[in-house]
Amino acid sequence: MALWIHADITAQGASCPGCTCWSVRVHSRYQRRLSDAAVGGTETLICLRVRRFYCDNPDCARATFAEQVPGLTTAHARRTPLLRSMLERIALAVGGRPGPAVDPPLVGDGIQDGSAAVDPGTADARTRPGDRARRR
Incomplete structure (x- = not known):
């Protein structure tokens, strides 16, 4: 048995980790699953709907990037x-x-x-x- 938390990120845009330019142009969306600390001895799983954004800076090496939630997500992490x-x-x-x-x-x-x-x-x-x- 597990506690599932389904969430969407409501920020208008995100900052590119490569060049720190702000972007609001959405490339795509995907589901990300994260394991979190147990609540009351029950496994906790977070199902987070994440957006990928285009980086509009022509000098940036990244074409797209995924938004992160400070304190909750880090790049490529599953926990x-x-x-x-x-x-x-x-x-x-x-x-x-x-x-x-x-x-x-x-x-x-x-x-x-x-x-x-x-x-x-x-x-x-x-x-x-x-x-x-x-x-x-």
């Missing part, structure tokens, strides 16, 4: 910046260990303040340094 930063913090906290090494509620206080609680004692024995040598 929101919020979800990406949460996943990065989890990856840094577990340091390559399997998932059970992380305190189970991943969206608890540890993630919100920028640090995830990892108890090395709860890690799988195969992943703790030195255990492999002791078992042989």
